[in-house]
Amino acid sequence: MRTLCASTLIGEFFIIGFAGLVAMKDPDLSTGTVWTVCGIAMFLSVALCGVITRPGGVALGWALQITLIASGVFVPTMFFMGALFALLWWASVHFGRKVDEAKARFAAQAGRPDAA
Secondary structure, three states, X not given: OHHHHHHHHHHHHHXXXXXXXXXXXXXXXXXXXXXXXXXHHHHHHHHHHHHOOOOOHHHHHHHHHHHHHHHHHOXXXXXXXXXXXXXXXXXXXXXXXXXXXXXXXXXXXXOOHHHO
């Protein structure tokens, strides 16, 4: 699960950066505010890669997905991109858990319970 989720989060890192470039063109938003918010979101997306398997890691990932969708208020394209990445996040968590379960099952059948 960690690999799939981390891949999605790294993709979000780049999308957030590109959204910041688009948001800079809005005359109602200050450049400092845009990059402060984007910088924090980009940092969180990378930091979540390290804590995804800990308790609450997946929930924090969902919070980031909701925030990405909500950022569509400022950059309308982010409604679509946020929804797309929320779908990717769901798939990463769902199928990642299935892969982890299959790995554990195969390791147990091979007599190596510590290999999962």
